[in-house]
Amino acid sequence: MIRVQDLTKEFTDLKRGPVAAVNRVSFEVKPGEIFGLLGPNGAGKTTCLRILSTVLKPTSGQALVAGYDVARFPEAVRANIGFMSGNTGIYDRMTACEMVEYYGRLYGIEENRLQDRIDEIFETLQMNEIRDVLGLKMSTGMKQKVSIARTIVHDPPVLIFDEPTSGLDVLVARAVLETVAQLRDAGKCIIYSTHIMREVEKLCDRVAIIHKGDILDTGTVEELVEKHDQPDIEEVFFKLIRSVDPTENTAQSGMKFIS
Amino acid sequence: MNWKNIKLIFMREVRDQLRDRRTLFMVAVLPLLLYPALGIGMMQMMVAMDEQVQTVLVVGADEIPEPELIREGHFAPEFFSFANDAKKLRVITDGSLSLKNAELDEDSFSKFQDFLELIDKERETLNRLADIQEQVFGIKDAEKPKVELIAEEADLRKQVTSWFSVAPAQVLVVFPNGFKKHYEAIDDHFAAGDFELSDLESSPHAIILHNSANEKSNIAYQRVRKALKEWEKVLLKQRLETASLPIYLPDPVQAIAVDLAEADEIAANAWSKIFPALLVIMCVTGAFYPAIDLGAGEKERGTMETLLISPAMRTEIVLGKFFTVMLFSISTALLNLASMGFTGRHVLTTVGNAGSSPIGDLSFPPMLSLMWVVLLAMPLSALFSAMSLSLAMFAKSSKEGQYYLTPLLMVTMGLTMFCLSPSVELTPYLSILPVVGPALLLKALLLGGATSSAAWVYVIPVLLTSSFYSILALWWAIELFQSESILFREAEQFELGLWVKHLLRDKEATPSFLEAGVCFMLISILQFNFLTSIQKNPSMLADPVNMFRFQLIYLIATVGVPPVLMAIMLTKNPLKSLKLKLPSWKMLGAAVVLPLSLQPLSLELLSRLDHLFPPVPAGAEELLKAMSSDAVPLWLTFVTFAIAPAVCEELAFRGFILSGLQRSRHKWLPIVISAVLFGVIHMIPKQMFNASLLGLVLGLLAVRSRSLIPCMIFHVIFNGTQILIPHLPEKTFDGNLVHFAVTITKGEDGVVTAVGFNAAFLAICLAISATLIYWLVKHGQSPEDAEPHQSSDDRLIVE
Known part of the structure; x- marks a missing residue:
């Protein structure tokens, strides 16, 4: 469903010149699987996922999403994915229903099928009471529900979540994680980026640890723990980062705090 | 490109803008309230200005020859085009002062008394000043003015200014002693047929003292000058009769001016000056604010990325937004013009007594002209919409976007000022320039008559070239929107x-x-x-x-x-x-x-x-x-x-x-x-x-x-x-x-x-x-x- 081969994205930085935010990254995600991208802030997770959602264009390498090359058929890719991140806001002056309807129409869903689909999603996500509430008046949790509804309105085979729980309280975050797990069970191909170890342990079937644009290792949580001989994924993570970047020691306490 | 998507985005953006109170206020409420309010304000100011009466002091009133120039404390109304204007000048004469004019209170009475005494003392200075002025600028002496004279003139002028600036009157008219006697003596010579040219040359002058740098003094002087001109015409006529010469003598050509302008043409003239300028400015402001909201605003609120991951192509997104901005730009411009036209027709004309009001009769322009306004608003607003949208796409935040308005407005204002100047007319060269072309074409078309039929040839070139500029600007907007570095411009410190x-x-x-x-x-x-x-x-x-x-x-x-x-x-x-x-x-x-x-x-x-x-x-x-x-x-x-x-x-x-x-x-x-x-x-x-x-x-x-x-x-x-x-x-x-x-x-x-x-x-x-x-x-x-x-x-x- 998702196949990424040697994907590289360079940005030009005023101070440092060209910088690879994502550096020759390769991985694969199958249907019915949640693939985790675990890394600290600035590791290149968002850049990588933006390339997969065709918002950014790769400098080199290839990425196939739902069978389409992101560089050559961006429209086809976008029609087959649902993307949700902290940056994908919802409109203030639109109600929940209008917002989901609008995106449903942009995805080209037939009008009567769209209404059924909206009813269905609003039912499962329990958001019938916010149907006619303007985005402006919604709480963060409500907004997140609308975002999820918007992401899955066209029932895409591939779903991309970029730190979907950042800034949410524990209750809402838990609800989001449950929804993602349900989507996996429905056979979706899911890629999920986060810097929170617990989420990886609970949710991800396989995980890639990414740091400064490089994937340091990939595997299931158990495989990684065993391979690196560490008690849990968190220690694996720090060991891997220290191995490439010994100066990162000081950051350890900070990372622990976040996780 | 999928027009369905463009329409979807367009409809959403329009609805979104209509739900925004700020936009509604800018587009609809402001123009509907602003112009009537301005109109009423202007009327009141005009009324207030009318009531200001300026004072003219006439010294040597006894020396004024017939016909009667001053009557009951004013110049005689027959010397003004509008009889009411006579009331706007209060005339104090030295004669009326000696009788102690009833209109003056004790305080100002003594002021005038002091001033009169001063003038008596300064009469020599005044005469000398007038004398030099005549020698330097007059027709008598064709030789080059002498340097000493100019220096003396400056010196005298300074002296006179020092006391005239605190005078209780805005204009001072001085008739020299013996003026009437001299005048009548010349008349007698004319009647007898034995007059000498030297008599005329040596006749004493009346002096009008005023200060054109002072607004009040200048207004009063213009009125006094017109009244005196009319009065002199009567004197001249009398003198010609006395000399048994035809009264047409000073008027060898006797051209008669016939004004064919109809009331609606006068209005068309006024509108042709106001509408193009207002249309341009309103197209810019009407486009700018929605554009900032649709561009930088969306980036700021994080909804831009949501839209980018929808199947809509970037070109479709830009076009959808562009049509929205254009709709608001046109609506703002047309509503403003309509409100302005309505105000002109109903507020100004009902109160301003048509002919005498400074703007003239502002009846509504004819239907055909209004159609031209709508047609030419299209390319103008398209250009400004695309440009505003580009700037809005470039800006990181709404606040940054606002900064770009000033330069855009300044350039547009400059172009508009240029078009407003009456000497600037549509030429083939100007017709192909952006903004200037449509503005000048509209100006010519609104004028009606021969000017507008001559302007017809320019309609196609103006529309073609301005469409070209709009497409260019739109292309720029799309290019910007395709660029990652601009779409995800980070707020990094610039060095x-x-x-x-x-x-x-x-x-x-x-x-x-x-x-x-x-x-x-x-x-x-x-x-x-x-x-x-x-x-x-x-x-x-x-x-x-x-x-x-x-x-x-x-x-x-x-x-x-x-x-x-x-x-x-x-x-x-x-x-x-x-x-x-x-x-x-x-x-x-x-x-x-x-x-x-x-x-x-x-x-x-x-x-x-x-x-x-x-x-x-x-x-x-x-x-x-x-x-x-x-x-x-x-x-x-x-x-x-x-x-x-x-x-x-x-x-x-x-x-x-x-x-x-x-x-x-x-x-x-x-x-x-x-x-x-x-x-x-x-x-x-x-x-x-x-x-x-x-x-x-x-x-x-x-x-x-x-x-x-x-x-x-x-x-x-x-x-x-x-x-x-x-x-x-x-x-x-x-x-x-x-x-x-x-x-x-x-x-x-x-x-x-x-x-x-x-x-x-x-x-x-x-x-x-x-x-x-x-x-x-x-x-x-x-x-x-x-x-x-x-x-x-x-x-x-x-x-």
């Missing part, structure tokens, strides 16, 4: 040093779009500086050889050097940036044949269209004449006007600038823009037109051959033939073949005055040129050139 280092270090193979723009700006600025420096010492150009040398240096320094330096410093591959590589033989062939076949066509076209362009400025005319004269060695002329422009201009426009423009996805637009820029740099309208057309062919040649060499050859041949033909020996033109094609007329001084072409010859040229250009467009790419254009990131992607 000039770092940025320059970055430019020099992280070079790309060919120049960027921005660098191409900077190159053009640099050339323009350098040219401007060079030109102003010559204007400061025109002696430099007296000698044609010097002039040519200067022109040569000027070309190399301002046009040739910038692109070369920029290519070396800012790009990895300067040779590629400047397209310096060997072309194919076919291209070289085209480069030799095309200029020869295009030359006659170009000359013919220019001579046909000559009347459409404003005359060539004197300086340039000199230069053109010198080109074909014998005063300058031929080689110098050839180097200056054929080789140097070919090398320098090609390096700049088909080299660096075109390479930068080609970085965009478009195939043809870079050629068009580089051609337009090439035209703009020529400054003289006729040359601009010609150069733009040639720029298209040169651009095509450059893009197809990927080399500058064919362009340079084309340019040398094109310019060279123009220089060489006049210098060829007479015999050359004797052959039958030449006679078939060309007829050259030379003036008395041997300078070529006209080159005429045979129609059949022109047809052959046209056929050859058209075939070659068609070949360039269709099949011009040779196999080795067909390799994909390798360049930065997004070039390989087919969308």
Whole structure:
């Protein structure tokens, strides 16, 4: 469903010149699987996922999403994915229903099928009471529900979540994680980026640890723990980062705090 | 492109804007309230201004001859066009003061008394001042005024100003003692028929003292002057009768002015001044605020990325937003105009007593004119919508977006002011300029009558050119929206040093779009500086050889050097940036044949269209004449006007600038823009037109051959033939073949005055040129050139 081969994205930085935010990254995600991208802030997770959602264009390498090359058929890719991140806001002056309807129409869903689909999603996500509430008046949790509804309105085979729980309280975050797990069970191909170890342990079937644009290792949580001989994924993570970047020691306490 | 998506986005954006109270306020509420409020405010101010009565002090009122000038403390109303105006001047005379005027209170009475005494003392000074004024500026003495007199005048004037500035009256009229007696004596002489001219010359003058720098004094003086003029007319008539001369004597022509203007035409005149300006300004403001919300606002609120990951293409998103902004721009403009028109009709005219109100009768303009307003609002608002949207896309936040409004408004205001000036009228040249063209066309069309029927020819060109500018601006917006660096512009600290280092270090193979723009700006600025420096010492150009040398240096320094330096410093591959590589033989062939076949066509076209362009400025005319004269060695002329422009201009426009423009996805637009820029740099309208057309062919040649060499050859041949033909020996033109094609007329001084072409010859040229250009467009790419254009990131992607 998702196949990424040697994907590289360079940005030009005023101070440092060209910088690879994502550096020759390769991985694969199958249907019915949640693939985790675990890394600290600035590791290149968002850049990588933006390339997969065709918002950014790769400098080199290839990425196939739902069978389409992101560089050559961006429209086809976008029609087959649902993307949700902290940056994908919802409109203030639109109600929940209008917002989901609008995106449903942009995805080209037939009008009567769209209404059924909206009813269905609003039912499962329990958001019938916010149907006619303007985005402006919604709480963060409500907004997140609308975002999820918007992401899955066209029932895409591939779903991309970029730190979907950042800034949410524990209750809402838990609800989001449950929804993602349900989507996996429905056979979706899911890629999920986060810097929170617990989420990886609970949710991800396989995980890639990414740091400064490089994937340091990939595997299931158990495989990684065993391979690196560490008690849990968190220690694996720090060991891997220290191995490439010994100066990162000081950051350890900070990372622990976040996780 | 999917119109369904564009419509979806458009409908959503419109609904979103309509739910925004700020937008509604700007677009609908503000204009509906603002103009009536302004109208009422203006009326009240006019009423308030009317009530201000100015005071005129007349000294020597007893010396005023008949008919009666002053009656009951005012000038006699029959000397004013509107009798009511007489009431706006209060006249105090020394006679009425001695009787102690009842209108004056004790305090001002004593003020006037003191002032009168002062004038009695200063009478000599006043007389002397008037005397000098007459000698210096009057008609009596044709000799040059003496320096001492001028100094004395300044001195006296200072003295008088010092006491007049605190005077209780705004205007002082002084009739000298014995004025009436002298006047009557002359009348008697006239009646008896024994008058001497010297009598008239020696007659004493009345003096009117006022200060035109003081608003009140100036208003009062204008009224006094008009009243005195009318009064003098009566005096003159009486005197002519006394002298038994016809009263028409001072009026030998007796022209009678007949005003055909109807009330609605007067209104049309007023509207033709107000509407275009208001339309332009309102189109900008109406476009700007929604654009900021739809561009920078969406980025800020994080909904932009949501939209970007929907299946809608970026072009569709921009178009959807563009149509929304345009709708609001047009609505704002039209609502403002409607509200303004309504206010003009109902508020101003009902109260302002039509004829006498300063704006005139403001009835609503006719329906047809209103249709023109709506039609011309389209291209204007399209242009401003696309420009505002580009700026809004560029801005990181709404706040940053707001900063861009001021420069945009300033430029627009400048253009509007220019159009408002009554002396500026629609010409072919002005009609093709952005904003100015539609504004002037609207001005002409609103005027009605002959002016508007003359303006009809411009409708199509104005609509075409302004549509072109709108499309260009829209293209810019789409380009910006495609650019990752702009869409995800991060708020990083900007440091000039770092940025320059970055430019020099992280070079790309060919120049960027921005660098191409900077190159053009640099050339323009350098040219401007060079030109102003010559204007400061025109002696430099007296000698044609010097002039040519200067022109040569000027070309190399301002046009040739910038692109070369920029290519070396800012790009990895300067040779590629400047397209310096060997072309194919076919291209070289085209480069030799095309200029020869295009030359006659170009000359013919220019001579046909000559009347459409404003005359060539004197300086340039000199230069053109010198080109074909014998005063300058031929080689110098050839180097200056054929080789140097070919090398320098090609390096700049088909080299660096075109390479930068080609970085965009478009195939043809870079050629068009580089051609337009090439035209703009020529400054003289006729040359601009010609150069733009040639720029298209040169651009095509450059893009197809990927080399500058064919362009340079084309340019040398094109310019060279123009220089060489006049210098060829007479015999050359004797052959039958030449006679078939060309007829050259030379003036008395041997300078070529006209080159005429045979129609059949022109047809052959046209056929050859058209075939070659068609070949360039269709099949011009040779196999080795067909390799994909390798360049930065997004070039390989087919969308």
